[in-house]
Amino acid sequence: MKRALTHLHSLWKIAHPDSKRLQFVYLIGLALIPFTILYTPFREWLDYGWWFLLWVYLVQQAAIKFDTLFYHRLFAHQLFTVKPWFERIVVLLSPLLLQSYPAGYAWLHLRHHKYADQDGDPHPPFSEHRRRWNNLLFPFMTEAGPVEYKLILPLMKRPLQAWIMKNYWYMTAFYIVLIGLISYKFLFIWLMGTQLATFGGGILNTYAHRNNKMAIDDMHLANPQTHTAVNVKNTWTILFGGNGENYHYIHHTYPRRWNLHPEADKGKSCINGRVIKLLVKLGIAEVKSPT
Numbered sequence: 374m375k376r377a378l379t380h381l382h383s384l385w386k387i388a389h390p391d392s393k394r395l396q397f398v399y400l401i402g403l404a405l406i407p408f409t410i411l412y413t414p415f416r417e418w419l420d421y422g423w424w425f426l427l428w429v430y431l432v433q434q435a436a437i438k439f440d441t442l443f444y445h446r447l448f449a450h451q452l453f454t455v456k457p458w459f460e461r462i463v464v465l466l467s468p469l470l471l472q473s474y475p476a477g478y479a480w481l482h483l484r485h486h487k488y489a490d491q492d493g494d495p496h497p498p499f500s501e502h503r504r505r506w507n508n509l510l511f512p513f514m515t516e517a518g519p520v521e522y523k524l525i526l527p528l529m530k531r532p533l534q535a536w537i538m539k540n541y542w543y544m545t546a547f548y549i550v551l552i553g554l555i556s557y558k559f560l561f562i563w564l565m566g567t568q569l570a571t572f573g574g575g576i577l578n579t580y581a582h583r584n585n586k587m588a589i590d591d592m593h594l595a596n597p598q599t600h601t602a603v604n605v606k607n608t609w610t611i612l613f614g615g616n617g618e619n620y621h622y623i624h625h626t627y628p629r630r631w632n633l634h635p636e637a638d639k640g641k642s643c644i645n646g647r648v649i650k651l652l653v654k655l656g657i658a659e660v661k662s663p664t
């Protein structure tokens with residue numbers, strides 16, 4: 374424990390100022406959930422009832438969808454393209470996710486792919502210093518690893534990416550004021566829901582990965598449908614949003630596939646694959662990569 378805390382402290386010292394801010398927002402958002410449930414005056418001030426938790430959950434699910442579909446599949450991996458007007462809207466809405474600008478996410482995530490479960494992985498599930506709770510409570514305090522800015526060079530040529538990086542916190546402030554003007558209650562719902570979505574991502578990164586790659590390969594071959602690293606369809610991940618990316622190991626094995634269903638060649642689609650198909654049908658998206 375002591376070693377893990379010392380390590381965490383060393384990560385804080387090297388963390389980017391944006392990561393520190395996001396880490397702060399994350400802990401506040403998560404802590405507010407039990408605080409709201411347990412502290413009566415605050416609960417009453419928010420008119421808390423079953424509807425409140427339902428809204429937190431709905432925001433969480435919407436944030437997970439936005440995150441997995443756009444941050445992950447569109448911006449980080451560019452598994453599909455969208456019309457420029459649509460991309461601009463997505464980028465302008467991205468601060469609503471309260472989880473960094475697309476380039477920040479893509480930089481982290483592409484390093485995760487390049488060094489998955491090895492030295493250099495920004496969030497290994499378990500390492501000499503790191504424990505699973507690091508990923509769950511401190512998702513923005515990631516391992517240093519190689520810098521690798523070149524991984525996001527193609528993304529930085531996309532519409533508005535450099536602009537949103539520069540103006541991210543101004544846009545965040547704009548949305549805070551806007552939502553606050555609509556309803557102060559919704560401001561808290563938004564904060565809790567979005568941070569619960571980041572928590573879902575932490576669960577995916579932690580529990581969809583095991584360090585023993587050889588064992589995963591064996592199990593993957595023997596039983597690709599049910600192994601947790603291949604298909605993390607369990608109560609935890611469905612509840613917290615892993616349902617969009619539930620074939621995580623297939624994604625690592627075939628990172629160019631936009632449809633992660635193990636039987637994509639037989640016409641089956643994963644959940645996000647179905648949404649991409651719908652966007653193609655609507656004439657908003659195009660897919661070039663193999664299914």
Ligand SMILES: [Zn+2]
Nearest residue numbers: 450482486624
């Ligand atoms: Zn990925």
Ligand SMILES: [Zn+2]
Nearest residue numbers: 489578621625
């Ligand atoms: Zn992964």
